[in-house]
Amino acid sequence: MLSYPHFSFQIQNTSVKSRARVGKLSTPHGEVATPAFIFCATKGAIKGASPQQMKSAGTQIMLGNTYHLMLSPGGELIERLGGLHRFMAWDGPLLTDSGGFQVFSMGYGSVSHEIKKKQMDSRPKTVLKITEEGVTFRSYLDGSLHVLTPEKSIQVQRQLGPDFVVVFDECTPYHVDKSYTEKSLHLSHRWGLRCLQEFEQHHDGRQALYGILQGGVYPDLRQQAAEFVNSQPFFGHAVGGSLGEEKAEMYEVIDHSLSLLDSSRPVHLLGIGGIKDIFVGVAAGVDTFDCVHPTRLARHGGALIRAVQGEETTREHIVLSNRRHQQDERPIDATCPCETCKVFSRAYLHYLFRANEFLGIQALILHNVAYMNRLMQAIREAIVTDRVEEEQRLWVHD
Amino acid sequence: MLSYPHFSFQIQNTSVKSRARVGKLSTPHGEVATPAFIFCATKGAIKGASPQQMKSAGTQIMLGNTYHLMLSPGGELIERLGGLHRFMAWDGPLLTDSGGFQVFSMGYGSVSHEIKKKQMDSRPKTVLKITEEGVTFRSYLDGSLHVLTPEKSIQVQRQLGPDFVVVFDECTPYHVDKSYTEKSLHLSHRWGLRCLQEFEQHHDGRQALYGILQGGVYPDLRQQAAEFVNSQPFFGHAVGGSLGEEKAEMYEVIDHSLSLLDSSRPVHLLGIGGIKDIFVGVAAGVDTFDCVHPTRLARHGGALIRAVQGEETTREHIVLSNRRHQQDERPIDATCPCETCKVFSRAYLHYLFRANEFLGIQALILHNVAYMNRLMQAIREAIVTDRVEEEQRLWVHD
Numbered sequence: 001m002l003s004y005p006h007f008s009f010q011i012q013n014t015s016v017k018s019r020a021r022v023g024k025l026s027t028p029h030g031e032v033a034t035p036a037f038i039f040c041a042t043k044g045a046i047k048g049a050s051p052q053q054m055k056s057a058g059t060q061i062m063l064g065n066t067y068h069l070m071l072s073p074g075g076e077l078i079e080r081l082g083g084l085h086r087f088m089a090w091d092g093p094l095l096t097d098s099g100g101f102q103v104f105s106m107g108y109g110s111v112s113h114e115i116k117k118k119q120m121d122s123r124p125k126t127v128l129k130i131t132e133e134g135v136t137f138r139s140y141l142d143g144s145l146h147v148l149t150p151e152k153s154i155q156v157q158r159q160l161g162p163d164f165v166v167v168f169d170e171c172t173p174y175h176v177d178k179s180y181t182e183k184s185l186h187l188s189h190r191w192g193l194r195c196l197q198e199f200e201q202h203h204d205g206r207q208a209l210y211g212i213l214q215g216g217v218y219p220d221l222r223q224q225a226a227e228f229v230n231s232q233p234f235f236g237h238a239v240g241g242s243l244g245e246e247k248a249e250m251y252e253v254i255d256h257s258l259s260l261l262d263s264s265r266p267v268h269l270l271g272i273g274g275i276k277d278i279f280v281g282v283a284a285g286v287d288t289f290d291c292v293h294p295t296r297l298a299r300h301g302g303a304l305i306r307a308v309q310g311e312e313t314t315r316e317h318i319v320l321s322n323r324r325h326q327q328d329e330r331p332i333d334a335t336c337p338c339e340t341c342k343v344f345s346r347a348y349l350h351y352l353f354r355a356n357e358f359l360g361i362q363a364l365i366l367h368n369v370a371y372m373n374r375l376m377q378a379i380r381e382a383i384v385t386d387r388v389e390e391e392q393r394l395w396v397h398d
Numbered sequence: 399m400l401s402y403p404h405f406s407f408q409i410q411n412t413s414v415k416s417r418a419r420v421g422k423l424s425t426p427h428g429e430v431a432t433p434a435f436i437f438c439a440t441k442g443a444i445k446g447a448s449p450q451q452m453k454s455a456g457t458q459i460m461l462g463n464t465y466h467l468m469l470s471p472g473g474e475l476i477e478r479l480g481g482l483h484r485f486m487a488w489d490g491p492l493l494t495d496s497g498g499f500q501v502f503s504m505g506y507g508s509v510s511h512e513i514k515k516k517q518m519d520s521r522p523k524t525v526l527k528i529t530e531e532g533v534t535f536r537s538y539l540d541g542s543l544h545v546l547t548p549e550k551s552i553q554v555q556r557q558l559g560p561d562f563v564v565v566f567d568e569c570t571p572y573h574v575d576k577s578y579t580e581k582s583l584h585l586s587h588r589w590g591l592r593c594l595q596e597f598e599q600h601h602d603g604r605q606a607l608y609g610i611l612q613g614g615v616y617p618d619l620r621q622q623a624a625e626f627v628n629s630q631p632f633f634g635h636a637v638g639g640s641l642g643e644e645k646a647e648m649y650e651v652i653d654h655s656l657s658l659l660d661s662s663r664p665v666h667l668l669g670i671g672g673i674k675d676i677f678v679g680v681a682a683g684v685d686t687f688d689c690v691h692p693t694r695l696a697r698h699g700g701a702l703i704r705a706v707q708g709e710e711t712t713r714e715h716i717v718l719s720n721r722r723h724q725q726d727e728r729p730i731d732a733t734c735p736c737e738t739c740k741v742f743s744r745a746y747l748h749y750l751f752r753a754n755e756f757l758g759i760q761a762l763i764l765h766n767v768a769y770m771n772r773l774m775q776a777i778r779e780a781i782v783t784d785r786v787e788e789e790q791r792l793w794v795h796d
Contacts, residue, residue: 045750045757052737073724073749081727081745089741326471329479339450343487347479351471352443358756359443 002200002233007163007208009236009266009287013384019258019285020383025266027093027163028206029085032060034266035282035379037273037372038095038290043068044078044088046295048362049369051090057338057366058373063095063290064088066156067102071139071146075159083161095164095290098153098195098212101240101270103127103137104171130170132187150194158202166210166238167195174242181216181242188214189228196232208235210268213261216242217253226260236266239286243272251280258284275304275316275375279392282379294372298364301353303332304371308394316397320346320364321353338370339363400598400631405561405606407634407664407685411782417656417683418781423664425491425561426604427483430458432664433680433777435671435770436493436688441466442476442486444693446760447767449488455736455764456771459491461688464554465500469537469544473557481559493562493688496551496593496610499638499668501525501535502569528568530585548592556600564636565593567610572640579614579640586612587626594630606633608666611659614640615651624658634664637684641670649678656682673702673714673773677790680777692770696762699751701730702769706792714795718744718762719751736768737761 006028013022025032039046039054041062046054054062064084069075078087085094107127129136134149153168169188172181192211199209211234215221229237239257243250254269261267266287272278273291281289294304302317311318318325318332328346340349340363352360375395382391404426411420423430437444437452439460444452452460462482467473476485483492505525527534532547551566567586570579590609597607609632613619627635637655641648652667659665664685670676671689679687692702700715709716716723716730726744738747738761750758773793780789 043753043755044746045753045755047756048760050737050757050760051741072753073745077725077745080725081743087743087746087749089746327475327478339448343449345479345485347471347475348442348485348487351485355441355443355470357441357443358445358759359448361756362446362448362760 002196002203002209004205004208004235006205007235009264011264015283015383015386015388017386018283018388019263020282020379020388021285021287022380022383023266023287025093025287027208029091029093029163030060032093032288033377033380034287035278035376035383036060036288037278037294037376038063038268038288039369039372040065040290040292040295041088041090042292043072044084046365046369047299048295048358048365051088053366054090054369055092057370058377059092059369060373061093061095061288062090063097064160064162065102066096066099066153066160067106069096069160070099070148070156071141075156079159079161083159085161093164094162095210095268096157096160096162096166097270098166098168099148099156100135100153100168101171103135103148106140107137132190134168134191135170150191151198154195154198158207161206163207164210164236165199165207167192167212167234169212169214169240171240172216172242174245176216176242178216178218178221181214181218182221185214185221185225188212189225192228192232196234210234210236210238212238212240212270213257214241215257217244217249219256222253222257223260226257230260230262234265236268236287237261238268238270240270247277250277254281254286255284258286261285273372276392276396278375279379279388279396282383283388294368295365298368299361301360301364302368303349303364304368305333306395307397309333313397320349320360322350325350332367333371336367336370336374338367340367340370400594400601400607402603402606402633404603405633407662409662413681413781413784413786415784416681416786417661418680418777418786419683419685420778420781421664421685423491423685425606427489427491427561428458430491430686431775431778432685433676433774433781434458434686435676435692435774436461436666436686437767437770438463438688438690438693439486439488440690441470442482444763444767445697446693446756446763449486451764452488452767453490455768456775457490457767458771459493459686460488461493461495462486462558462560463500464494464497464551464558465504467494467558468497468546468554469539473554477557477559481557483559491562492560493608493666494555494558494560494564495668496564496566497546497554498533498551498566499569501533501546504538505535530588532566532589533568548589549596552593552596556605559604561605562608562634563597563605564608565590565610565632567612567638569638570614570640572643574614574640576614576616576619579612579616580619583612583619583623586610587623590626590630594632608632608634608636610636610638610668611655612639613655615642615647617654620651620655621658624655628658628660632663634666634685635659636666636668638668645675648675652679652684653682656684659683671770674790674794676773677777677786677794680781681786692766693763696766697759699758699762700766701747701762702766703731704793705795707731711795718747718758720748723748730765731769734765734768734772736765738765738768
């Protein structure tokens with residue numbers, strides 16, 4: 001039976017008002033205080049921040065994308081160079097995804113074509129074939145043909161060598177119907193079992209496997225999916241699949257999904273990083289989140305900002321290239337301990353974005369990373385004192 | 399009479415074998431151990447390194463370009479925001495140039511047109527008119543008309559508020575003849591006197607003015623120029639103008655120029671940053687250098703590397719995007735104390751450049767900056783022990 005002697009997940013505090021909990025994820029590369037945010041070093045690098053900078057901004061854990069890394073520079077090379085930790089010089093806990101999400105999302109036009117028997121958009125068909133065996137797709141880099149199977153995904157993730165590995169599943173587009181979702185769910189479960197088998201075969205204790213909860217927006221399918229993952233020897237669970245089109249539906253799917261999952265295992269919510277969404281996820285019992293949002297937002301001049309600052313924004317961020325910051329001597333947030341807020345004025349950041357100076361992006365990435373880590377720390381503290389709702393009012397703009 | 403009570407230049411050691419000297423430049427923002435390298439924060443930012451990162455890489459002093467900063471965001475705004483030090487968050491010594499070099503070099507086609515009465519190349523004419531009063535040019539940003547005069551240059555540099563200010567001079571193209579060079583020299587001297595007058599009028603002790611030595615490749619004109627600058631109350635001198643087309647000629651012009659200048663004043667060599675060139679300049683008696691080379695090189699994947707490492711390169715750097723680094727687990731230089739060499743392999747840096755990940759540029763900038771600062775420190779130590787030639791063999795590839 002698969003076991004994870006070098007990993008553990010301890011729940012230290014549980015809210016009396018919700019399923020929110022504070023925990024500790026232990027890995028061969030250190031501990032993660034949860035709830036935690038996982039930053040996306042998509043191609044094995046954060047665009048604009050070194051691993052040391054990520055660490056000093058409070059980062060506990062990062063992820064790399066198997067899809068990108070298997071295409072370039074390739075799992076073999078990274079393995080030969082000592083694994084992804086060593087390659088990207090990140091010595092903390094690390095997760096990789098299965099590669100599935102990018103294969104399917106980048107080949108979305110063609111997935112929907114296969115599903116709906118018509119062309120949904122004009123993107124090139126990079127996904128050529130989905131069979132029981134796996135997925136055939138073309139590299140976005142050079143058009144070369146690749147086959148990703150459950151076994152291959154686990155093999156590549158073994159080469160990359162992160163602490164956390166995720167099973168390969170089919171990611172269906174948002175608008176597929178229930179019958180396709182159910183068919184896909186069963187395929188993903190068969191793939192999940194093949195992943196487990198491949199994983200177990202070479203298991204040396206240095207990695208832990210996450211199963212994925214599929215089932216789309218359909219409560220009974222989520223139930224089936226939960227029964228499957230709970231019954232398998234996964235270390236943790238990731239909530240995937242369609243969460244619905246609107247926030248209200250998404251929050252319902254998250255809450256329902258979490259209610260079904262084995263609560264002794266850590267739960268990761270895939271690809272969600274909005275501030276309000278994180279509070280909803282935490283209350284539902286989510287332990288870790290990942291999203292490109294904080295770093296992508298920075299590249300577009302957006303700085304995350306707390307509601308308590310009373311900025312004139314209806315979003316969770318301000319846009320530094322906006323003219324209203326041109327002469328503003330204040331930092332983004334005077335209470336923020338990040339390097340950016342310590343030394344740069346909004347006026348300077350405004351100027352940097354107007355002048356296309358990359359330092360502006362770097363500065364906002366550091367701020368947004370520090371912001372997310374500070375947010376998660378505040379949430380952990382608020383769970384212990386059962387003041388999550390009060391804390392939420394400081395961060396979330398209504 | 400103009401004096402600089404808050405500035406000083408102390409010569410602490412002089413080589414017995416050359417004019418090389420170790421000194422200390424004191425400014426209201428701290429001291430600079432010389433010989434020193436000044437990094438170009440062209441538009442008020444290093445592309446890829448924060449002021450804190452520059453400082454931890456050993457940087458003592460930076461410069462900003464008046465031409466760029468006066469066009470955007472403008473001297474008035476920077477003054478209102480507390481000056482360039484505060485604006486760019488650099489609290490160490492800072493120099494600005496006069497703006498002249500960019501005006502003339504970016505409008506080069508038209509300068510040569512005026513001089514040679516023919517169109518030398520197809521670049522747009524941004525310099526429209528050179529008169530006794532000053533230069534009329536078009537902004538490269540929006541085509542708007544600007545007039546830069548000696549007075550205006552000093553006024554803008556007063557608004558920017560750096561420690562060191564440079565007089566406005568005419569920068570002639572490389573291939574003008576002696577008669578034009580002499581005419582231009584006299585114009586630059588009249589402009590120099592106007593700069594001094596404008597500078598003195600508002601002098602509050604917080605800035606020190608550098609005169610510029612012109613004269614091109616003509617020894618008698620350099621002599622005339624030196625007599626002029628030596629006789630004026632400049633704090634220091636910058637060697638400008640054409641240094642010739644080939645290295646041998648350049649080294650001769652530098653050596654001859656330095657032999658003419660008042661050796662009690664600090665001497666800056668404008669725009670020179672090659673490693674061998676720096677050793678030649680130091681031996682001639684140069685105290686400070688500036689050049690975009692180390693940071694620009696980094697943006698193109700080049701890492702400065704010492705001769706002692708025995709790399710297969712005929713240049714002073716290696717190019718990380720080169721395929722031979724693809725599987726190389728070594729750092730750029732195992733003896734380099736920079737953050738990049740501490741954690742990143744050449745293979746990872748190679749990958750970052752191949753994948754167009756900006757972190758590669760950031761990493762090489764940190765290395766090249768640390769390299770230059772380490773070079774200058776090694777030179778200072780070698781001057782004290784009179785072992786500059788031996789030190790040069792460790793750094794310069796022959």
